[in-house]
Amino acid sequence: MSTTVAAYAAPAANAPLERTTIERRAVGAHDILIDIKFAGICHSDIHQARDGWGEGIFPMVPGHEIAGVVSEVGPEVTKYKVGDKVGVGCFVDSCRECEYCEQGLEQYCVQGMTGTYNALDKNGEPTYGGYSTHLVVDENYAVRIPEGLALDVAAPLLCAGITLYSPLKHWNAGPGKKVAIVGLGGLGHMGVKIAHALGAEVTVLSQSLRKKADGERLGADHYYATSDPATFEELAGTFDLIVSTVSAPLPLDQYLGLLKVDGVFANVGAPEEPVSLNLFSVIGGRKTLAGSMIGGIAETQEMLDFCAEHGFGAEIEVIGAEQINEAYERVLASDVRYRFVIDTATI
């Protein structure tokens, strides 16, 4: 039997979020019931609640940075028991049999992953995210939050953390590598922490030097303002890897000029409009212009274990649910250091 639980939802596109109730499915054989404790606010929550990407399903309960405690397990569950600390990220299902699902790259599932919210599950029911008190999820789409990682600072790792960890690992950020992170926001601050912990020499490329002290505290070795044209001259040919977290259109030719031969420019943020570049910017120097989207379940677990081992989570500001709409405005104004996390006890 399904259960009625409290949630915060956008009743329609662009409408403020408000308290409501939703139905969570009965706990199936392979499902776990999670008492959600904290849910991060991701920039994409705002996009979707405001229908920036179109075709939103309303009412919409956003939230794909979910941390909580298992409170019930289905009869066939083997990975988790009641009381375990777990997280759920951007997706709650995938086809489980395509070549990418088999490789642990569920985020690139041929049939498409099932989003944690604003999606339809296999039964055609809308999925509802983490701005809620409870969630039912298949045990194979949850991850374990290790001891030593508090649930509030762990929540943003489920999207922001893995979104940066995956490209940094894929393109071998580590000792002897020079890595730049473009933008020091919710995503970028995790990029700095993770790249530093991986042993890379880390540079922040930010519009201004406003957050320089923060960047250095988080692990950056260097910090440059991209509003200063001298930055692009001084750093020409410097980096093995640049990860861009910004969603504003960038002058790509200029940024590609900062790469070494065989360097990679990886996008994890994306502007809504198409971008253009001069292809000589990648031909000269055999450079790669790439992208990356979150990470698979196994890699998300690896990332959480890595963060716990290195003793860090996200930098957060905990809010009550009644502050969600105000928090959205502050995220849009880049006025958060560095992630809002909703205390779901306030829902």
Ligand SMILES: [Zn+2]
């Ligand atoms: Zn996200």
Ligand SMILES: [Zn+2]
């Ligand atoms: Zn698949």
